[in-house]
Amino acid sequence: MARPRVLLLATGGTISMQVDRERGGAVPRLSGREILESIPGVQEVAQVDVREFGRLPGPHVTIGRMWEMRAAVLAALDEGYDGVVVTHGTDTIEETAYLLDRSIASGHPVVITGAMRNSSELSWDGPANLMAAIEVAAAPEAGGRGTMVVMDDEIVQGAEVVKTHTEAAGTFRSPNWGPLGVTDKGRVLFYRESRRKPPLAPSAPATPVDLVKIVAGADSRLLEASLQSGAQGIVLEALGRGNVPPEVMPGMQRWADAGRPMVITSRSLRGRVLDTYAYPGGGHMLREMGAIFADHMTGQQARIELMLAIGVHGRDLGAIREVIEAGRYEH
Numbered sequence: 001m002a003r004p005r006v007l008l009l010a011t012g013g014t015i016s017m018q019v020d021r022e023r024g025g026a027v028p029r030l031s032g033r034e035i036l037e038s039i040p041g042v043q044e045v046a047q048v049d050v051r052e053f054g055r056l057p058g059p060h061v062t063i064g065r066m067w068e069m070r071a072a073v074l075a076a077l078d079e080g081y082d083g084v085v086v087t088h089g090t091d092t093i094e095e096t097a098y099l100l101d102r103s104i105a106s107g108h109p110v111v112i113t114g115a116m117r118n119s120s121e122l123s124w125d126g127p128a129n130l131m132a133a134i135e136v137a138a139a140p141e142a143g144g145r146g147t148m149v150v151m152d153d154e155i156v157q158g159a160e161v162v163k164t165h166t167e168a169a170g171t172f173r174s175p176n177w178g179p180l181g182v183t184d185k186g187r188v189l190f191y192r193e194s195r196r197k198p199p200l201a202p203s204a205p206a207t208p209v210d211l212v213k214i215v216a217g218a219d220s221r222l223l224e225a226s227l228q229s230g231a232q233g234i235v236l237e238a239l240g241r242g243n244v245p246p247e248v249m250p251g252m253q254r255w256a257d258a259g260r261p262m263v264i265t266s267r268s269l270r271g272r273v274l275d276t277y278a279y280p281g282g283g284h285m286l287r288e289m290g291a292i293f294a295d296h297m298t299g300q301q302a303r304i305e306l307m308l309a310i311g312v313h314g315r316d317l318g319a320i321r322e323v324i325e326a327g328r329y330e331h
């Protein structure tokens with residue numbers, strides 16, 4: 001049988017890094033080809049071609065660069081590749097994974113991977129992670145599952161993945177739903193179905209969209225600064241079930257009066273937001289004010305979702321609400 005054709009799109013990250021002692025730390029240095037050549041037997045799994053996108057640390061990945069990555073992935077799929085693997089900096093993997101999973105409709109798998117240790121460390125995890133990612137991208141069972149993150153032999157849905165630890169292995173999790181499956185000694189095993197909504201594919205994501213974390217004693221200053229500086233939408237990472245201090249509400253009212261979308265998530269790692277509480281600042285009052293509730297999304301996921309939704313629907317708040325709430329709330 002012919003081996004599957006997989007494209008490796010190398011974008012940088014810790015997987016590409018080595019320690020530069022003169023500069024005092026790790027910096028991107030390895031090409032995608034050099035990382036690939038560190039993996040014995042990889043060409044027995046798939047015919048892997050390499051394209052160099054860049055050598056970017058995770059914090060250097062912007063929304064614009066994510067959209068360029070998307071274009072490169074779509075081009076590869078149009079060329080007939082059976083799957084695409086993207087090496088990426090772990091600091092922003094979850095945002096790129098969300099954007100690709102929500103905006104690419106292809107039935108062919110897109111797999112993102114990286115490393116938590118650089119190649120100067122004895123525990124460099126890059127080669128093993130890349131091998132597992134290529135195995136998933138080449139697996140027929142991965143078709144129709146969208147974008148996935150593969151690290152530490154676990155397969156996580158791109159629209160669910162969260163980085164849960166700054167340094168440890170096993171950091172990439174789906175806190176609410178768990179992994180889709182695993183890789184095990186060369187086998188790709190899926191144990192649950194993918195949860196995916198219809199894709200959102202604007203000509204470009206709308207920017208800027210801001211994310212504000214709500215804390216005890218918060219007020220409206222950051223909301224007002226965001227509105228006055230021209231943000232097209234705002235996500236509030238609210239308390240608990242989706243509540244804010246009363247002093248935040250005047251700023252929210254100004255957003256509502258301006259007709260711009262406000263999305264509510266929770267700063268809690270697990271669980272969904274709901275308009276349970278009716279006290280001043282409670283979720284019920286926020287919903288009556290016009291806030292959109294984002295179910296289980298994290299703040300960073302909801303920000304990407306809102307960028308895509310505004311990109312498709314403009315200032316149509318009803319359509320944006322339908323996309324984000326996805327029928328999971330009563331109107």
